[in-house]
Amino acid sequence: MKFSISIYISALALLLLSCDDRNTATLAPDYLYDAGNQAVIKSIINNKKGTISMLYGNDLALQTAHDSLLKPNDGAHYTMVTWKQKPMPHWYGTNMNGEIYSIEHLKVVQRNDTQLAFDYEFQAGKGYQPGDDQPEKEQRIKLITSQRAAVFP
Template sequence: MRVIPIIAVAALALFIASCTTKKEMPVIRPFAFNDSGMQVITTIINEKDHEVAMLYGNKAAMDFHLQKNGIHRPQELYKLATYREQDNKARFGSYINGELLRVETVNMAAIAGGQAPTYSIEVYNQDAYTPTDAATRTAFIQTLDRAWYPCDPY
């Protein structure tokens, strides 16, 4: 008979103790890059430099990567956002995007006039970054293939 009240008191004590422990909130990086409705084409992980880059593209860029016809259109716009890796506190041994380091933009509008695509770079939270020449970076960004998943319908 006395066993039931003892079990009930023990269960109540465990319930109260579990509610009073403070849980660590994950550190969320500040919102620094607005993708402006662009879609993610692919992700690049650079383990050597501890960086993660996401290639975004507008609808025309996404159509180019889906059709695979090899002909770029002037409406295409690419943005390669590079982040510092940050430990993922929710998953042991994995990384997430940390602070924004740079955003490289390739605008294909200039090809309508027979010129090379325009390339620009914005550097954030990084002391010194010396990119290779614009033509090399533009070619690199243009040749990145879209991420492919086994369950993709394409």
């Protein structure tokens, strides 16, 4: 009798434990990107490419992004970080950033008295596959410099 009661109690304990769904998530700090002193200009979703990006900029880049004519500023620095999208764990109906796909740096420099030039650099992230096409430089410069800052309080 005592034996069967103890079996019953341990079975109950096991059942309760199995109902405890607080098995802990594995945090992924390698998905974080530290943009240093640069601030948020805006996020960009691309479902055709399955990516999600964050465009950051320094003060001069932000100034351009708030300017109605988007006039480029000498000394503006931009960083576009792109992640592969993945479904959010434990919630059907949201995609979020996963592995870092690429990091693009863009600097606006004064080439001579009248002309501004763009220094563009592409870095592949962990999510970038060797066979993937590198984005076309001129298109990316245009995309990055033509973004207005997202409006938020």
